[in-house]
Amino acid sequence: MSDLVTTVNPADVIASSDAKDTVSGCHAGADTMKKAAAEAGKSEILEQYAKDYPTGPHDQPQSMCPAFGSLRVGLRMRRTATVLCGSACCVYGLTFTSHFYGARRTVGYVPFDSETLVTGKLFEDLREATYKLADPEKYDAIVLINLCVPTASGVPLDLLPKEINGVRIVGIDVPGFGVPTHAEAKDILAGAMLSYARSEAEQGPVARPDAKSVGRPTVALVGEIFPVDAIMIGRMLEPMGLAAGPIVPTREWRELYAALASPIAAMLHPFYKATAREFTSAGRSLVGSAPVGHDGTAAWLKAIAQSAGVKDEVLAKTSNALLPAIKGALASAPIDARITLSGYEGSELLVARLLVEAGADLRYVGTACPRTPWSDDDRDWLEAKGVQVNYRASLEDDIAAVEEFQPDLAVGTTPVVQHAKEQGIPGLYFTNLISARPLMGPAGPGSLAQVINTAVGNKERFARMESFFNGVGAGEKAGIWPSASGRAA
DSSP: OOTTOEEOOHHHHHHHTTOHHHHHHHTSOHHHHHHHHIIIIIHHHHHHHHHHSOOOSSSSOSOSOTHHHHHHHHHTSTTEEEEEESOHHHHHHHHHHHHHTTOOSOOEEOOOOHHHHHHSHHHHHHHHHHHHHOOTTTOSEEEEEEOHHHHHHTOOGGGSOSEETTEEEEEEEOOTTTOOOHHHHHHHHHHHHHHHHHHHHHHSOOOOOSSOOOSSOEEEEESOOOHHHHHHHHHHHGGGTOEEEEEESOSSTHHHHHHHHOSEEEOSSTTOHHHHHHHHHTTOEEEOSOOOHHHHHHHHHHHHHHHHTOOHHHHHHHHHHHHHHHHHHHHHSOOOSEEEEEESSSOHHHHHHHHHHTTOEEEEEEESSOOOGGGHHHHHHHHHTTOEEEETOOHHHHHHHHHHHOOSEEEEOHHHHHHHHHTTOOEEEHHHHTSSSOOSTTHHHHHHHHHHHHHHTTHHHHHHHHHHTTTTTSGGGSSOOBOTTSSBO
């Protein structure tokens, strides 16, 4: 990277600590930051975010910095450079998280202080760094991401050239005070890239994707899904004369053109509002939910067939060949347990459907993501089965569900799982242990039942451990004893 862009290290954080105005700005509060951003010319983008990602009864769910979602999307793309613009402490934390999640890529950072921020020199530094980075031999695109302070200060990434030396320049604002979750931040960058690619396609011929043409209409798959699921969906679509298209967010720029060329976009993860808007602008049909379980697969195939104009007899033949296998897989991998489920990935309702069809007594499903039209079928189906569905769920909501229903297993975020285990209830972290496995078609039931039933089987062991360690860490067994003066020794 250029000499103005550095790989983040702790020294950057220490060096930036003298920028007192900048540091205090980070902690000024969401309302103050929003007001500053609006006064700095960012009101239009904040208003769009408010429409796309409405908050719930609380400011935002308790999860990691939202910008991680956009960072993740950029780091997973080939021939794409990602540069963060924000307070050094934030940038360092984001890069740590990205490497924790396995991204073996350099993250760019343009350092700044109060003076360069206020005088506008930060923008000039960003511009210079972008020009030096724009090497078409290395990159197809450069992504620049404004974090909280640059957004609140009005750093105008939209004034950067759209292209430098043949390298596309994509600048986005992802402030924590305007984007509720990291899941929705994925949509911000995916939507921005689709918008750029759509404008390119409208202007003339574009590069052909590397993948060989399948010769059949494709269905673009929206949402980060397990790789086997994409293969499984392709097999489901093939008898209807269709094929699985690219997964959005994509892994390379060319795939954006192929995704936009797909007549149908399957909104497997329903929170991608900006992405959906681009497909709609391109004249594509949108289909909600996903092929999970027997009922979900039947409904999804029907919706796809209607959108693609597939004949009823072809749909019936496809369904008759596939659905019995799914029903058999569900029967051979039953789940007999009371469960509460929560997470912030956006696929919570899909997992919930599969759990219910497998026989689980699911009482509650909470998702940090908002309600959208593309999850309505899932919500209606779950509520008809007596499951409480909670959008924009807070940590307090999820913990209250564990307390109320006393499940055999709590699936959720790290603090929910921690709370459950403190109560002697087995818990599973949704992101790493549930969402990162096959869910769709005949492969889903067995994959899910294995990890669920293993965890439920640990309930007796948890009870023994709780009894053995009862009281440890609390009261007189906390390891802190008062001295004669009444102070802790």
